Amino acid sequence: MSEELKVFLKRLWPLYLIVIVIPGLSYLAWYLWPSSTLDLVIIDKTVPNSTYREHNGLFYVLNYQKFIKSSGESYLTDQDYFGFVPNEKADFGSVRGIPASGNELTEWVSRKDLIYLTDTYGVYTENFKDIESGEKSKRIYGGLDAKDVELLTEAKQQEKTIIGEYNSMASPTPKFYRSSFENIMGLKWTGWIARYYEELDTLVNKELPSWLIDNYTEQHGPWQLKGDGMIFVNESGEIQVLNAVEDYQNKTPLIRTPKLNKPQFNLPEVVPYPDWFDIVLIERDYEVISYFDLNPTGTGLEKLRKMGLPRFFPAAVTKKNGKGNLYYFSGDFSDFDGELGSPRFKGISFLWRGFYVVADYRDKQGFFWNYYLPLISQILDREKSLKSE
Incomplete structure (x- = not known):
């Protein structure tokens, strides 16, 4: 081997270390790390295509932390959930329903550890074909129903852990089932949802929903909004x-987590959140993990007051349910429409937390790695500890 080649190979050593050695050791560490058994019931009714975006983040965490089913199998994004299953046929898809009821449901729930409602908004005709301007998109499937309420009621009675998040109870869920969900979880939806938009000028932002513009125009006159702002939508159709x-x-709504929060979750103190969230009122026995802060001015506070809304909004809350826990996330936290890479690398989350800055609200990778993954990981670890007691 010539001296020139030896020098060249020595110079490649750092690259070899980064590209082969470190990933290899990371994969080996993940492979050797012991699996933990946790049986989840995951409900996602908003699955119009095979991106599975409304539960994609959750399944990544499950596989990254090596949580498996009691059968010994890993969780599969396209199979291990209940809700809408898309296909390419004329009927758009099918429904994978809860496989038990009555006494059978009682026994089935007894074998489960955690119920997670990632999204119940559903799927609509607009998800599968273009809708003419002014044409209303028809619901194909979605909203809480009697079977869901039966499941949640049984799970609460058996002191199982339940996680709900936006959108678990808003439109198109009928008010009767929404009230049942509120009673089970111990919270109350105000009827308002909200979202930050970086640009409200319709000439610049072509992704503003047509229903939003139409409703606003009917109530307030011509849409002359520009720049960034917060849109509040009431279930009555009112837009503010x-x-x-x-x-x-604030530039965007901020999710604030007090360093000494009572539930003792280790999360970033400030995380920007530009997506949809609902505004709920919680019972006194709830403990706040995180809350939304808009930092409103005097005029902003007055607008919130007229809407019947408080200064701060719950973002992530928890309370005891006997041996288990109840959690509610007001944001669309598990929603992730992107590529997260392979979960089979131990410690990769620390790398991505440094790479994806939490302050960059335009990139949801930052939110996932810095807030959602640590939050869900800590919840799952607590459930694992409860199961071993």
Whole structure:
């Protein structure tokens, strides 16, 4: 071997270390790490295609942390959930329902550890074909139903852990089943949902929903909004807007987690959140993990007051359910429409937390690695500890 080649290979050593050695050791560590058994019932009714975006993040965490089913199998994104199953046929898809009821459901739930409602909004005709302007998209499937309420009631009675998140109870869930969900979880939806938009000018932002513009125009006159702002939508159809700077001072809604939060979750103290969230009222025995802060001005506070809304909104809360726990996330936390890579590398989350800055609200990778993955990981670890007691 020539001296020149030896020098060249020596110079490649750092690259070899980064590309082969470190990933190899990371994979080996994941492979040797012991699996933990946890049986989850995951409900996702908003699955119009094979991206599985409304539960994609959750399944990544399950596989990254090596949680498996009691059968010994890993969790599969396309199979291990109940809800809508898309296909390419004329009927758009099928429904994978809860496989038990009555006494059979009681026995079935007894073998489960955790119920997680990732999204119940559903699927609509617009998800599968273009809708003409002014044409209303028809619901194919979605919303809480009697079977869901029966499942949640049984799970609560058996002191199982239940996690709900946006959208678990808003439209299109009928009010009767929503009330049942609220009673089970011990919270109350105000009827309002909200979202930050970086640009409200319809000439610049072509992704503003047509229903939003139409409803606003009917109520307030021509849409002349520009720049960034917060849109509030009530179940009645009422639209209200908080303008940046004039009505609130944060760039986006911030999820704040007190360092000494009572439930003792280790999470970033401040995380921007630009997606949809619902605004709920919680019972006194709930403990707040995180809360939304808009940092409203005086005029913003007055607008919130007229909507019947408080200064701060719960973002992630928990309370005891006997041996288990109840959790509610007001944001669409598990929603992730992107590529997260392979979960089979131990410690990869620490790398991505450094790479994807939590302050970059435009990239949901930052939110996933810095907030959602640590939050769900800690919840799953607590459930594992409860199961071993």
